Amino acid sequence: MSNAAISFHGAHTPTSEDPRRAKMIARRVKLLGPSYRLFYDEPFHPVRGEGVWLYDASGDAYLDVYNNVPSVGHCHPKIVEALSKQAATLNTHTRYLHETVLDYAEELLGTLPDEIERLTLTCTGSEANDLALRIANFETGGQGIVVTNLAYHGGTSAVADMSPSLGSGVGDHVRTVVAPDGYRRGTEGLGEAFAADVTNAFADLEANGYKPSVFIIDTIFSSDGVLSGPKGFLKPAVEAAKKAGALVVADEVQPGFGRTGDAFWGFQRHGFVPDIVTMGKPMGAGHPMAGLAARAEVLDGFGKKYRYFNTFGGNPVSCAVGMAVLNVIRDEHLMENALLVGKFLRQGLRDLASHHPLIGDVRGAGLFSGVELVRDRQTKTYATEETEQVVNDLMRKKILISRAGIGGNILKIRPPMPFSKENASFFIQTLDEVLREIPSQK
Template sequence: MPDTAPKGMAMINAFDPRKATDLAPREQAMIERRQRLLGPAYRLFYEKPVHLVRGEGAWLFDAEGNRYLDCYNNVASLGHAHPRVVEAIARQAAQLNTHTRYLHETVLDYAEALLATFPASLGHVMFTCTGSEANDLALRIARAHTGGEGIVVTSLAYHGVTSTLAELSPSLGEGVPLGRHVATVPPPDAYRGGPDMPARFAADIAAAFADLARHGIRPCALLVDTMFTSDGVFPDPAGFLAQAAEAARAAGALFIADEVQPGFGRTGQMWGFQRHGLEPDIVTMGKPMGNGHPVAGLAIRPELLERFGGRARYFNTFGGNPVSAAAGRAVLEVLRDEKLPANAAAVGAHLLAGLSELAERHALIGDVRGAGLSIGAEMVRDRKTREPATAETARIVNALRERRILISASGPGANILKIRPPLCLTREQADIFVGALGEVLAEKGC
């Protein structure tokens, strides 16, 4: 990894051109071309990068036809190149693609279908192209409604790449400073469970808003990924977020559920916030919304839009265009028809059980947690101190890549395997992953 990589970023498995020794000439040429054309800010995964050319279901294929099990990519959540989404995109692109300033039924049909998945209180939907745009728009609306600026996020959160979102995404590292209007609280893991965990988490959120107010910064929003994916995946105990949302609202802030990663069936339910029995003020969406096509947006309580909509018009050239709407609607139909949230729940439980069995034999696995097919496996050098096994995790990630299984890591110590495969993953494929991980752990004496 380059020496300039920001502290805290999960780039432990990144390609380092200074250490590359056994790359094929074709890939070496591509890397040199990439660096010349794209510049130094981009990163490649793995010590030996993967040259992918095709995908199908939970499999990806490289230029030589080798097959890789994808246990990481949560964007093509239905499965890579799902034929129904591909067909919907092609059909609509062959008819019409324009913006939302003309009447067109496709975006309205999609909006109705999407809103039907939410509580009735979330009565409006607005469309963007990326999750970053969706979070940016949500904050604009929240500021207009509350008159405040203060935002509370978790200490290793990731919410987007715009200037506004980068300054409240601590996971981007020390090279991207937080805004003065941003306060952080520890992720749920810091409270180590216990019956008082929800109250302690909520108390810290209340204290963060109070501290912002003491500095003259009026509360605006609590923004959280409902699975705390970048913090290390923390779904339990179910329901704990309800008190956090109450604490935010008591401070005069809105509760924004960032469902860009947990949403669309990944947790075994349609939305991550459902696990906590609450109704957000705003829900932001992205990544899997179009199964690879750039679709994103937000669902919102109508009364929150009154001030914003009365003072500012909203327009996004590509957000809500007919092709994107067709892709999004096809995603909803496939989730329903193929029962993918139920599959995520069943296969996820099977995968968790397999990982837990591995943990009984390998002390390096300090904890396994998750909901559906959003799973974290924490690697530690000592289970009592929970010292992060950062270097060991890097070796595991790259060893799995050599076995043609794709995975990555997250968390403050970059020691938590982040497991989020396409929702079509089968029990057999889950067993392939667990078996390969077991082989790697055994070979490394872990």
Template structure:
């Protein structure tokens, strides 16, 4: 008997990798909001934010292939596409944010932002939220509590609860920096995902983080806005989640959604901070900021603009949220519905086991969603930005079927 793909994976990749879903997904092709499995089944992708403008968008694929056929080097040479991309990307930020450095992943971007913050402040202390996820490098893993109890927080890290109101969050952040100071740890940064997605999706009210950012700056820390989840217009109102809160961070990080799956990521910064960092450190990344990455990044920005994807995120997200609220009113196992644009979280009041069964029930019905929150009891919905009204209706209908047909209580 031949070895199964699952057994082969276990043998070759080891135990640290995890698969989503009891019935593992095995896609062979992607198209917009759809993943196509080996047997031809089309599955609605309401989970993957990395293919931001849809799986295999023709304009992105063409840009990648065209530049790869011409030249792919690195940022130690001059190339206009890299400069064009930096210029276009920075034009989406408020004027104080006017320089960019490129990496391949959000983890790398957050790691670089952390290095810059520590260089500028002379400190090491970082405050994050209680179930944050910011990356998988050694430095970021120890400030990503969502990785679990087996990954210890660093001695220079303090956590605060996910924000529920601006005043409490500001006090919590001030208290965390006070605790660092009491332990003899000089502050470096407040690092937060602007939708607090791993914590369970807490986007409201707009302006939620302004007081906390002021607390951090009073303590001598820089503010790092992690936009890997919220960025590129996903909130439906602004290109970046921080703008929805009316703040201007010191550093902004963005990840692979910049390349719709191609490894493009970036740190965007105030020039005075990069001047200090550059005076002390050289920076180089073989693949971060390559001409191919720049061509792909430019194509993604073109698609967002030309297809009106920020407005689509607002419209589709509003329709989906209304449908989910209607479901929550009919099904007692659901709780609060939170979100902004095309990033939504639905609490499962019946608990984490019921939430997991709902995710699996949707998978069986051809819809992909995930889980978030410290107790893994919040349904996480973050589809590609090309997700439309018909897809929103389909997702809600399939969730209604799962809630009606499966035992979730």
């Protein structure tokens, strides 16, 4: 789940009519303080998970169309087995030799282009992006960063500074460019226009004394609003960044691990090879693991000069879990399923658009889709309140979803990857019901 646009639209502490949930909310405020936010007007309290379903205390099943961390399905038995077995056998660190980290690195690097030869393991995507930044600054001797204007790359000091979606501003050494939005800007020349913005942003950084260091992009622009294409539209911007002297970091924390359906990594849909690939969320199916893969020449220079050690990163338990995740994705054909069901789902959503004018756009790749709700298809005015209502109404109808984008008007659809056509049909049918109840619908 992304910190970003979601919390942007949910800063209040919700209350609950249910005494049990109300008590839990009060305990949260007392023990965890105000930075812990909850989804939904009436917070959800799951007690069990299985496949694409989460269950509440009364045994009611909720269809999960949002959580990408358990991308192989909630509580997958193969993952639990790998986790339990290795945890009962050995859990140490990478200062000792162990096969798990080597076998896992080999398998994972095998999913990446040949140019990406080295892996460093961390525990969170924030740590991976933070390290990517340290490496890029070392390699380029620069500090200047270009990100998209609603990007989220993590929560450490350095990456929060380049995560405009947090709403706390970016560093003086960071420039934001408008994410390439084919719906609002049109797809004609979209990649070239995006590239021109990147060139200008780096030029402005240079003019202000910041040598180019990093161009970092979430290759499906998850928090910018799920901007999935057209395929290949990122290539000119990548070239522009390279020309400016920056390293290109593909933040695959959300699109990675087969979710986009026709490639294991989001950047592969756009036909370029980044210098650094960062990854996280679905990597351990909920077990805290993340990482960074890079060209050898990029990582080795840094590694020879600087020490980086992550106490838990790459431990035998994490690597056994990571391997199980890769195996399940392959053995259960989850990437192929993402492609197939994703197309089916978007077709259904487009059909829905024919009698719901609120639906302005349906887009996505594999099992990562965005549905943009607008008050008027000509002006494309954000249907912010309507989208909030849709999210909460869907929850009441036992479907878990969330939203993204600066207007908070884009439904973010990113279910566990064993999501079936039947699940998709149920979602579409329920969304249809919910949309019929939205007042502005004619």
